[in-house]
Each structure stands twice: as structure tokens, then as C-alpha cells.
Amino acid sequence: MVHQPNDASQSICPWAASDPLYRHYHDHEWGVPLTDDLSLFSLLMLEAMQAGLSWLTILRRRDALLAAFEQFNPERLAIWGPEQLEQQMHNPLIIRNRRKIEAAVTNARAFLRLRQHTTFSQFLWSFVGGQPQISQWQDMRQVPTATEASRAMSQALKQQGFVFAGPVICYAFMQSAGLVWDHLADCPRWSWCRSVDYRKLWPDSARRE
16 A cells, blocks of 8 residues: 655654655555455564564565565475575575574464464454554654553464564564554654545454444
8 A cells, every 4th residue: 555645844753764765664564554364474574583673674685585485475484494494594685593584484383373263364453452553642752662462462472382472573563564553643644544545454344343
């Protein structure tokens, strides 16, 4: 979904102003609700890769990460063995952290187990009551790094066998995947959350209400 900010006089979220790649991500992806299982899993794996690094690093390497990890397709990743893991340890284009590489495989297997009982989308969106939580923060200092919802999501994911899924990673994921809408209130992007196009992207159960 592409949405152009409608008032250039307003200030965008400060974190997005430092690099054109950040700005494009802020304007076109960050906070757009995702409900597709594979898209959600892929984004969660990118957030896990980001642990201890900047999101800009991940954006710069996103294409390489997707190529290396088979688009984060859980069914393909779940059958990886030592050979594939070791191959990625020598891939200079990705994040060469063994624990993170192994986590992608571990989480793919956990994803497949979870999907025997429910969709990944229903599981994740349940932590926000099935629809985006819209904030009206005035300052970046007000924006949390973790919440009760992200702590609950983290705990549930770990119970399902996921790793690299702490409360801070989960909250960053919730922001990225649109489970929460954390654009600052004076950001020109914020007003999109009032649009019909935005609501069309909500989970089906929320759109029927």
C-alpha cells in the first residue's frame, strides 16, 4: 500500500529523517497492517535479525537476507541442516551471527507446529484484540520499547518454541506489521489511519465489526 504524506509542512517521525531508505520505509511500509501468515513470519525474522543492530542495517541487507533464507519460507527453512547453516555463515551479504541464523530454522519449525492449530495471523493479532491499536504520541520519548501486549506476545511465542522473540523485538515487530500505529500525531503519515484504505487492511474479523 502506497500512501503519500499530504502535508509537507508537517514533521515526519524523527527516526525516518536520517536516511532516504528510512524515509521510504516510513512512508510506504511502517505501520501498514499485515495479515498474511508468510509476510508476518518474514517480518518477524527480519526483526530478530535486527537485534543489537539498527533497522537501517536490515533495510540495506533485506534483499540479500530474503535471498539467503529462501524468502523466509518456513517449509523450506524447516528442513535446513548443518550444511545450509554453515553456508550462510560464510555469506558476506547477510548478518553472520550463528545464533540468528539458527533461530530462523528453529522459528520456521515452530511456525509450522503452530499452524497446525491456528493461523499465524490470528495468533499474533489476538494480542491487540484483532485490530490495530492507534496511538497519538506527541514526542518520540513517549513511544514505548515494550508493552504488556508485546510481553504477552513474547511469552506466547517462546511457549510455542520461538527464539529471538523478546518483548522489545515483539514491540518493534508490532509497530512494523501495523498491530500498533505509532506514527507521531503531527507526522503527515498519521492521518492515513483514518482512511478507508487503512481499514481495508485490518484482519477480516475487525472489518466485519
